[in-house]
Amino acid sequence: MTMQKQLCLFIMIILGTDLCAQDSLYIRVNQLGYLPEDVKTALAFSKRKTRERILLIEKVSGREVKEISPKPIPSAWGVFDHFYALDFTDITEEGAYYLKAKKSNHRSAEFQIGAKAYGHYQETLLAFMRQQRCGYNPTLDMVCHAKDGRSFYGPVPDSTYFDLSGGWHDAGDQLKYLITGSYATAHMLMAYELYPDRFGDTHNALGQPGSNGIPDILDEAKWGLDWILKLHPREDILFHQIADDRDHRGFKIPNKDNSDYGWGENEYRAAYIATGEPQGLGKYQSEATGLANLAGRSAAAMAIAARIWKEKLDDQAFSEKCRKAAISLYALGREKEGYQQGNSYGAPYRYNEETWADDMQWGAAELYRLTGEKTYLEQSTTYALQSANADSWTVRDTASHYQLYPYINMGHFALHQVADKDLKKTLEGYYRDGIEYTLKRANTNPYHIGIPFIWCSNNLLTSLITQVILYEKMTGDTQYEPFLTAQRDWLFGRNPWGTSMFTGIPAEGEYPKDVHTSVYVMLGLDVPGGLVDGPIYRSIHDKLLGLTLNDPDEFAHVQNDHVVYHDDVGDYSTNEPTMDGTAGAILMMAHFGMPASPPPAK
CATH class of the missing domain: 2.60.40.10 (Immunoglobulins)
Incomplete structure (x- = not known):
């Protein structure tokens, strides 16, 4: 906090009025x-x-x-x-x-x-991803949740043990979701394919310092791939969530988890098999109509990985493993079209995704690029026309939390790579319509920001930026560059609060410090690179349960009743770094960033 802000905050607390804002x-x-x-x-x-x-x-x-x-x-x-x-x-x-x-x-x-303004910050975001790892966590140098997990629902008896260790903790809590993990994995793989020169090799597969001949972004993506492979142990089983809101028992170190799922604290955790039907072991039931959202984008991740590990890393065995998984996952999505949501136990909040055609489009497009089988191309085209912009928040004034997830239809870009001329124009039109709709919203406010401020607004913003970037790659049309720049600039301080939305970026600037994470609260660790949830409508913020500020609001002098942001541990709605939000910003960072430094000579 700057001296000027400290003085203003002091005056406001003592006098009960914000004199600093009157003439500033x-x-x-x-x-x-x-x-x-x-x-x-x-x-x-x-x-x-x-x-x-x-x-x-x-x-x-x-x-x-x-x-x-x-x-x-x-x-x-x-x-x-x-x-x-x-x-x-x-x-x-x-x-x-x-x-x-x-x-x-x-x-x-x-x-x-x-030209070096954006440096190698894409690598900084990867550092935050390593901090979110479950199983072996290289930032903390500890092993956690090694007993994940025991199954519920599906074709096996409840409490059957499966090895589901690995993956990433979702945010400041320690749940794990295929909903977010599949997107994070696929996004990182696509970012590498588009910007292979932007990623260096300074860490090994475990996330420890030291090169291993593989770009760090692929090491991180493989952490996700290995976990997804565990979640799909046979053709008729796909796990979609490990643990639930019984996890939310205060801040805790991952290897000392005090949550209890029936086997005692720091023991086995519930593991939910996707069935395409409503689920819930406690008070609340999720909604579900199928599981194609999870299967489709998991298939996309596996198909992209199969290409990369074959063509770039010459690892035929892992490539073949991913290819088989992609085919199997996609088939499961075809069998049970529809969406599976996240599960809650004692609180009403869950990931309530309600879209799936966009994910199947993406999976089919990547499988066609991998196998050349025309059936996949035909099916991807059908899903593309079904999804269009119906699955996109960009042509709506609002949406529920995670209702229209992922926040960008990556399938449009993937299919565009192999589509005929007419279909290319259609796909370009879907992206352009979303950009134009958000541009109209942007023209109504001084910041020229095009998103609705629903929960996880920063995820929407990085996705909109990515959509403009991909649209430019598809069309060569750069007319939206000023709009793109305004969205990017908001994330780094051109906003009411004058703060970056990434922890530790830039190191000497104003950025989220009092973040809603255990490693900060209990260990004092400031892990750079995490994208926080971001500003939210006051009307949503004030209705959330259990939200309270631990300290006086340092942004009170610029706060308003429309959209609110707090740099405060107690505000889980605006100041909690998220795993998928951070992963979903990597392509954007790579786009603006510099090529990786060459590895040191041996």
Whole structure:
């Protein structure tokens, strides 16, 4: 927290009023910075009109590089009525900068302009993924949940033991979901295929320091692949969840789990087999109509892996294992079309996914690319036309939490790689319609942000960014670059709170510190690279159970009654880093980032 923010917070607590906000001019920038060719805009806002000019200052020399005349933006946000755009797109000279009001001396955070502004942060996100590992956790150097798990539902007797160790803890809690794990795995594999030069080799397969001849992103994806293979031990069984909200008994170290599923604390955990029917061992029942959402995107992950391990790593045995799993998983999805949701026990919250055609489209497209069998191409096309944008939040004003998951239809891009000319145009149109709809929303607010602020809004935002990136790759159309840049910049500080939404990024900037995770609360570990849930509508936030702030709100001077964000351990709705959110941002980071450094000479 800056000295200015500390003083404002002190005044607010003592006097009960926010005097600092009355005359302050707040300047928000992307703290990571801007590539030389970027559209470069910052935002200033205040409660009163201002004509004060803004100076762009080169940090090292103190040189005034540009004097900017703020351009009024005819829209408001929360308690602030006056917003101004600060454009310095014409500045391409590399260096460190900040913006400063000419008379009042209000300053922005520092930022970079240059080709290296985004560095190797894609690798930082992988560091957070390693911290989420279950089984052997390299960050903590411990083994946890080795007894996962004992089955419920499905074609075997309840409490049958299966080895389901591995995978990733979902967020600040220690549940494991195929819903999120399958997407995280497939997303990382697609990111590698699109940007293979962006990922280095500084860790081994266990996530420990030291190269092993395999890019770290593939080591991390394989951690997910190995777990998915365990979840599908035979053709008629697919596990979809390990543990449930009985896990939520306060913060805890993973290898000292105090949750009890009937076998005592830190023992076996419940493992749910997907049946395509409602489930729930406690008060609440999930909804379900099938299991194709899980089977389809798990098949996509396995098919992509089969290609990579064969063509890039020359590992024929693992490639064949993934190929067989992809075919089997996809067949299971065909047999039981529909969706399987997450399960809850004593609380009403669950992952309530209600889409599946998009996942089967993705799985079929990747299987066609792997096998060349035309049946897969035909089926992927059918699913694509069925899914279209019906499964997408991008053409809706709102949606429930995880209702339309994943937050981007990766199947449209995968199918586009093998589609004929007419189908390519149709798929491009689906992406473009979503971009245009969100662009209309963006034009109604000063931040030019196109998402609805439902729970996990940052996941929506990184997915929208990814959709624009993939649309550009499909079409060569770059007309949405300014929109893309505005979405990206929000994530790194061009937002009301002036904070990055990734832990530890940038290291000297404003970023989430008091995050809702056990390793922070109990061990004091600040693990960089985790994407927090993000801002949420106040109307949703205030209705959530068990949510309370542990400390005075450091953002009270800019908070509003519309959309809220807290950097506070107690706010699990806005400040909890998520595994799938972080994995889903890796493609975006790789797109803007630099190639990996070459490995050291041996």
